[in-house]
Amino acid sequence: MAPDLFLQRIAGNLSRMDKIINPAPFYLLLSVCCCQVLAQAPEQPQTYGIGRTATAAEIAAWDIDIKPDGKALPPGSGTVAEGEAIYVAQCAVCHGKEGGGGPNDRLVVHSAEEPFPDASNEDTWRHRTIGNYWPYATTVFDYIRRSMPMNLPGSLQADEVYALTAYLLHLNHIVPADAELDANTLAQVEMPARHRFVPDDRHKYQEVH
Numbered sequence: 001m002a003p004d005l006f007l008q009r010i011a012g013n014l015s016r017m018d019k020i021i022n023p024a025p026f027y028l029l030l031s032v033c034c035c036q037v038l039a040q041a042p043e044q045p046q047t048y049g050i051g052r053t054a055t056a057a058e059i060a061a062w063d064i065d066i067k068p069d070g071k072a073l074p075p076g077s078g079t080v081a082e083g084e085a086i087y088v089a090q091c092a093v094c095h096g097k098e099g100g101g102g103p104n105d106r107l108v109v110h111s112a113e114e115p116f117p118d119a120s121n122e123d124t125w126r127h128r129t130i131g132n133y134w135p136y137a138t139t140v141f142d143y144i145r146r147s148m149p150m151n152l153p154g155s156l157q158a159d160e161v162y163a164l165t166a167y168l169l170h171l172n173h174i175v176p177a178d179a180e181l182d183a184n185t186l187a188q189v190e191m192p193a194r195h196r197f198v199p200d201d202r203h204k205y206q207e208v209h
């Protein structure tokens with residue numbers, strides 16, 4: 001209870017008691033209570049004494065997001081064939097052979113003509129994949145690098161991520177079988193859903209960063 005509310009209640013009780021008995025001892029009690037309540041009121045500390053300032057190296061390790069235009073893509077490269085070998089060893093157990101039929105998300109469209117998912121159509125909406133829904137190829141790289149394989153995120157080297165991205169884009173009919181991706185070529189890949197999204201430029205609501 002807030003100290004002032006506590007004191008108000010005591011004062012209210014005392015004023016009712018006034019009518020029946022000598023109030024002097026109770027005012028003494030009230031002043032003792034006041035002192036105790038005020039002494040107990042916690043002071044806001046300058047610091048809670050936990051944590052420390054992150055080091056530049058720690059911030060750099062977290063600061064790995066890739067922009068849609070490929071800004072911040074690391075050096076390195078990988079081919080579709082290299083990606084297939086890594087996929088079989090580290091991804092197929094959850095995502096299935098060639099990107100489908102596993103216990104987790106389907107990563108590949110059913111056909112090259114699979115349409116953009118329609119939110120009002122349960123059937124197509126369930127089939128949102130990299131190939132028909134993701135607007136930027138660079139996001140595939142970013143996502144795999146930061147979060148896959150799900151049991152060991154952050155374990156893949158840049159070359160491996162380029163290779164896996166190349167393999168998955170190939171399975172999605174977006175790059176040819178002999179494609180080799182690096183910072184330059186990946187940023188140039190145009191995804192089928194590229195023009196299905198627009199930047200959210202509403203300024204009506206409070207922005208949360």
Ligand code: HEC
Pocket residue numbers: 087090091092093094095104105106107128129130140143144148149150151164
């Ligand atoms: C232990 C199981 C597991 C393994 C292994 C795994 N994934 Fe995943 N992956 C998941 C799960 C679960 C999700 C869905 C995560 C979510 O929706 O938050 C996912 C999501 C994805 C997605 C996003 C799919 C989408 O359309 O939203 C991609 C891309 C992906 N994984 C790629 C990979 C690659 C590449 C590998 C191998 C390096 C890999 N995954 C290994 C479990 C796994």
